Amino acid sequence: MDLILNKKSLPADPFKLFEDWYAEYSATQPKEPSAMIVATASKEGKPSVRTVLLKSYDKNGFVFFTNYESHKGQNLEENKWMQSLFYWDSLARQIRILGKVEKISSAESDDYFLTREYLSQIGAWASAQSKKIQDREFLVKQFEFFKKKYPEGHVPRPPHWGGFRIAPVSFEFWVGRENRLHDRFLYEKNSEAWTISRLAP
Secondary structure, rough: OOOOOOOOOOOOOOOHHHHHHHHHHHHOOOOOOOOOOOOEEOOOOOOOEEEEEEEEEEEEEEEEEOOOHHHHHHHHHOEEEEEEEEEHHHEEEEEEEEEEEEEOOOOHHHHHHHOHHHHHHHHHHHHHOOOOOOOOOHHHHHHHHHHHOOOOOOOOOOOEEEEEEEEEEEEEEEEOOOOHHOOEEEEEEOEEEEEEEEEEO
16 A cells, blocks of 8 residues: 655654554454564563564553563563564554553453453463473363363453553654655654654665
């Protein structure tokens, strides 16, 4: 899709532009529009990248859920900075978001956990995410154990599972163009306002 960006036409608020693009992509690719690549790093600076699902966003940031004891959870305990990437090939667009991460409240995590399907709730208990296990049979046995322990409708949220929120300090919006002369615009937070700059492709 040949979208041409210019500074005058951009909204002052990057959340508005994100919302517009997200809605447009959701209409064309409804299966997994929330797929979000996230990059974290350890305190030594070792990077790690994986895909998670965006579950909600508002003016305060972007929320996803995970095991707090997982590799990414440990990274975020050591280094609060994270970058996320949405890449939407069919629209030739991508969005990069840089910010600091914090855990959401226990109440917010509880509320979301209650909306998950029963077997997904059990999976959160059964999997010690990122830990080494001897075989798949061990994982299946853990799953069956917690199914017996917690019947449907009575599954508490694991204390090691919950949400993170990335509070953006910058957004970069990219549109693919011919001859690799892509459009790139950077929003940077300045106090409570956002400054907009065009970047060379």
